[in-house]
Amino acid sequence: MKHLQVFTKQDVLARTKIRRFETKLGECVKVVTDTANLDIALQQTTARYVLVGVQEDVGIKANGGTSNSMPVWPNFLSSFLNLQSNDFFSGEEVLVLGQFDFSDVTDLIEASAATIDEKTDAYRHAVNLLDAEIEQIVQMITQNRKLPIVIGGGGNNAYPCIKGAAKGWLKSSVIPFAQINAIHLGAHTNYASMEGRHSGNALRYAEEDGYLEKFCLLGIHENYIQQNVWIDIVNNPFADCITHEDIFLLEKRTFEQSVITATDFTDDTLVGIELDLDVVASSVPHLHAEAGIDVATARQFLNYVVMDSQPAYLHISEGTYQLTALSGKVVSYFVSDFIKAMQATYQSE
DSSP states (O other), X not given: OTXXXXXXXXXXXXXXXXXXXXXXXXXXXXXXXXXXXXXXHHHHOOOSEEEEEEEXXXXXXXXXXXXXXXXXXXXXXXXXXXXXXXXSOOSTTEEEEEEXXXXXXXXXXXXXXXXXXXXXXXXXXXXXXXXXXXXXXXXXXXXXXOEEEEESSOGGGXXXXXXXXXXHHHHTTSSSSSOEEEXXXXXXXXXXXXXXXXXXXXXXXXXXXXXXXXXXXXXXXXXXXXXXXXXXXXXXXXXXEEEHIXXXXXXXXXXXXXXXXXXXXXXXXXXXXXXXXXXXXXXXXXXXXXXXXXXXXXXXHHHHHHHTSOEEEEEEEOOOTTOOHHHHHHHHHHHHHHHHHHHHHSTTO
């Protein structure tokens, strides 16, 4: 994993604002002490949740986009490490593993590719490199029965999360086959055609390669669904979808009812939880803010799915260059909500 930067305790504390009479999460979270033996370190840690950051916009550019999703992870981490450690959430259950930084891949492509088509082809080829490294760390985490929380990058990273989790949970004997389900809350389907890997087709590749069994698309925007993709979804017995318009405009069902539909559809095995920030409005200002869901609804989504499913991982992606420190706080709430819901639901384990 050439691009993985493993954090030390000093790295964590450097991002933590220490104050008298307060204890911050950054003072309590765990880190890997033996970077040469990550697998053993993950096996031995008492932390159940492993945070991994991804700084890249390779997949987004491979899909013809220009957004820079790299600020998501550092903004989140600065906020998360400075949350209060208390009886509600101590931080001791979290290991901050580190971050992937693929900026050298982007720099090389931008310096070498002469035309737009060459850049697109190069970026799509480069996504395979990202897939391999992220898959490896997700598999390593899950085979040691820890739950990965992957923050940042494009929706393309759903594929290595699904593949790595399926392999890892199989190796740990939690599931009988290297195959899991997924619930995807986002404005786009992430099920575009197989035209080379990019941020818009992770679920399609994961399904085609046999690592994704069933999936439910929640809150997708009708204005962004390609007709051929819609036909494929409708004719796929292993796919279900509930559009944003059905929930919030036509009010065919409530949001809670929609999440229950998603969890019921995917309840026969572990489920990857995908939250794309492109669907969240309000404090996360970006492309779909004018038609997205509010932050409170996104927080409820994470609580609902944890209570009614068996999460295989949490993946939060698709931020843009407009993300601010305030947005980092929002993502830190998402992560803390998820962990607290997991603790409440699975506290007897």
